[in-house]
Amino acid sequence: xxxxxxxxxxxxxxxxxxxxxxxxxxxxxxxxxxxxxxxxxxxxxxxxxxxxxxxxxxxxxxxxxxxxxxxxxxxxxxxxxxxxxxxxxxxxxxxxxxxxxxxxxxxxxxxxxxxxxxxxxxxxxxxxxxxxxxxxxxxxxxxxxxxxxxxxxxxxxxxxxxxxxxxxxxxxxxxxxxxxxxxxxxxxxxxxxxxxxxxxxxxxxxxxxxxxxxxxxxxxxxxxxxxxxxxxxxxxxxxxxxxxxxxxxxxxxxxxxxxxxxxxxxxxxxxxxxxxxxxxxxxxxxxxxxxxxxxxxxxxxxxxxxxxxxxxxxxxxxxxxxxxxxxxxxxxxxxxxxxxxxxxxxxxxxxxxxxxxxxxxxxxxxxxxxxxxxxxxxxxxxxxxxxxxxxxxxxxxxxxxxxxxxxxxxxxxxxxxxxxxxxxxxxxxxxxxxxxxxxxxxxxxxxxxxxxxxxxxxxxxxxxxxxxxxxxxxxxxxxxxxxxxxxxxxxxx
Amino acid sequence: xxxxxxxxxxxxxxxxxxxxxxxxxxxxxxxxxxxxxxxxxxxxxxxxxxxxxxxxxxxxxxxxxxxxxxxxxxxxxxxxxxxxxxxxxxxxxxx
Numbered sequence: 001x002x003x004x005x006x007x008x009x010x011x012x013x014x015x016x017x018x019x020x021x022x023x024x025x026x027x028x029x030x031x032x033x034x035x036x037x038x039x040x041x042x043x044x045x046x047x048x049x050x051x052x053x054x055x056x057x058x059x060x061x062x063x064x065x066x067x068x069x070x071x072x073x074x075x076x077x078x079x080x081x082x083x084x085x086x087x088x089x090x091x092x093x094x095x096x097x098x099x100x101x102x103x104x105x106x107x108x109x110x111x112x113x114x115x116x117x118x119x120x121x122x123x124x125x126x127x128x129x130x131x132x133x134x135x136x137x138x139x140x141x142x143x144x145x146x147x148x149x150x151x152x153x154x155x156x157x158x159x160x161x162x163x164x165x166x167x168x169x170x171x172x173x174x175x176x177x178x179x180x181x182x183x184x185x186x187x188x189x190x191x192x193x194x195x196x197x198x199x200x201x202x203x204x205x206x207x208x209x210x211x212x213x214x215x216x217x218x219x220x221x222x223x224x225x226x227x228x229x230x231x232x233x234x235x236x237x238x239x240x241x242x243x244x245x246x247x248x249x250x251x252x253x254x255x256x257x258x259x260x261x262x263x264x265x266x267x268x269x270x271x272x273x274x275x276x277x278x279x280x281x282x283x284x285x286x287x288x289x290x291x292x293x294x295x296x297x298x299x300x301x302x303x304x305x306x307x308x309x310x311x312x313x314x315x316x317x318x319x320x321x322x323x324x325x326x327x328x329x330x331x332x333x334x335x336x337x338x339x340x341x342x343x344x345x346x347x348x349x350x351x352x353x354x355x356x357x358x359x360x361x362x363x364x365x366x367x368x369x370x371x372x373x374x375x376x377x378x379x380x381x382x383x384x385x386x387x388x389x390x391x392x393x394x395x396x397x398x399x400x401x402x403x404x405x406x407x408x409x410x411x412x413x414x415x416x417x418x419x420x421x422x423x424x425x426x427x428x429x430x431x432x433x434x435x436x437x438x439x440x441x442x443x444x445x446x447x448x449x450x451x452x453x454x455x456x457x458x459x460x461x462x463x464x465x466x467x468x469x470x471x472x473x474x475x476x477x478x479x480x481x482x483x484x485x486x487x488x489x490x491x492x493x
Numbered sequence: 494x495x496x497x498x499x500x501x502x503x504x505x506x507x508x509x510x511x512x513x514x515x516x517x518x519x520x521x522x523x524x525x526x527x528x529x530x531x532x533x534x535x536x537x538x539x540x541x542x543x544x545x546x547x548x549x550x551x552x553x554x555x556x557x558x559x560x561x562x563x564x565x566x567x568x569x570x571x572x573x574x575x576x577x578x579x580x581x582x583x584x585x586x587x588x
Contacts, residue, residue: 099572169563200548201551242552333569336574339584342584342585343585345511348506360510364501364524377494381535388537390545390548442549460549
């Protein structure tokens with residue numbers, strides 16, 4: 001029999017329904033895998049075996065009665081950013097020390113309502129600020145992928161690094177993640193997993209620790225396109241508790257798979273050919289274009305002229321929103337408190353001890369660009385540039401383009417404690433150069449594994465769609481997946 | 494635009510983050526690198542462009558003006574570092 005943890009969600013679902021396996025067996029297999037691997041990979045910051053076994057037993061009882069939800073008995077990992085009732089929820093930060101919320105986020109509540117089983121909470125960059133999972137208070141996550149013939153530890157990307165590593169290393173069947181500038185798609189690309197950031201407003205943000213409210217969106221990381229479609233269907237909903245949740249029924253994304261893409265128009269934006277991009281990324285992109293053409297799509301060259309301004313505009317908008325959102329962590333209502341001689345000093349000491357370097361850096365930038373006299377020069381201008389970035393996309397969609405194909409990241413995974421990235425924060429930020437435009441415009445984007453580089457490390461392609469047209473993304477990503485095949489790391493941990 | 498160490502200290506105080514002289518010095522360099530990077534936005538002609546307020550055009554949803562939730566004082570203070578009788582305790586703020 002195949003190892004239970006190697007089953008995709010779709011495969012496990014079929015075996016659970018046919019009673020070939022039980023949810024209890026599947027959950028135990030994952031718990032054993034986590035126990036064996038987490039010391040090396042550091043993907044989980046909290047494992048919840050008792051809760052997992054209880055949820056699995058409840059699933060088995062429902063399955064026995066022939067009642068089953070869309071994710072009945074499927075063991076999942078949850079990013080530490082999602083509030084889970086009575087369970088460790090710290091957003092990878094020290095400042096939320098000991099925080100166990102008294103409520104459940106809408107996204108996770110949707111998953112449990114569909115029968116999913118929680119294995120634990122996944123490591124992440126602190127408050128989702130990072131592209132390497134190195135800003136976590138709990139230390140870096142190690143990528144299950146290594147370069148051929150090397151035993152050097154690589155980053156899994158970030159901020160959803162724990163989610164991507166756990167999915168790639170068979171430590172959960174699928175995981176929740178969030179994406180503010182690329183935090184689902186970049187780690188997916190670094191680990192040969194599939195990650196989708198849906199349209200802004202598709203998943204409720206209620207109960208997700210806020211980073212940049214106008215950009216944050218939840219989405220899944222999964223082993224293949226079908227699993228991502230299954231997970232998104234359960235995660236997405238219309239939520240009266242989030243005013244930006246969009247009142248639109250959630251389609252059956254899985255049903256969109258396998259349909260022909262004949263006649264679809266796929267746009268190739270010339271501005272995504274950036275200086276210093278490795279030859280291999282360009283080659284892979286050309287391969288993706290060929291796969292689309294072979295499947296009957298029409299390839300069109302397009303221009304998104306404001307692309308290069310998306311990242312600088314992001315580094316004004318996101319820190320500005322973060323500085324406001326993170327004002328709530330003050331040592332009064334939850335988490336860490338470091339005493340001071342008065343209340344102000346208590347705030348200052350708490351925040352100095354509770355926030356890591358990257359978070360402080362962004363709160364400081366945000367505070368500065370919003371401070372008196374600078375608002376117009378920075379924030380207002382960045383929001384105007386954002387309008388132009390969105391308009392670029394609207395123009396190409398109006399010309400009949402159905403989806404846009406780009407590389408997912410400018411490189412493959414890099415080493416932990418990379419000298420260049422550590423010396424210059426901007427260098428780390430450039431990881432998101434292909435993904436951040438999508439958040440700025442509120443569009444859906446999917447990263448799908450497309451090949452390996454000369455060192456045997458995964459590279460991904462990204463597809464960008466019209467607002468609320470995730471179905472086209474699943475369909476086109478499915479074509480790439482079929483042509484490229486599946487990629488799995490060699491187990492060393 | 495660039496910042497000096499005195500400005501960094503002022504911003505840190507506004508952000509309620511205690512910084513040492515050494516922190517302030519390091520942050521000055523880092524912040525200037527980021528401010529230098531975002532400078533390129535000045536090349537963009539934004540005359541007559543509306544600033545973005547919402548990425549997805551939508552009407553604001555309104556709800557009934559009624560009590561939907563409440564009477565959860567214990568839940569609300571459950572995670573606080575210091576409380577008394579369902580109040581948050583902080584250092585004295587008025588003399």
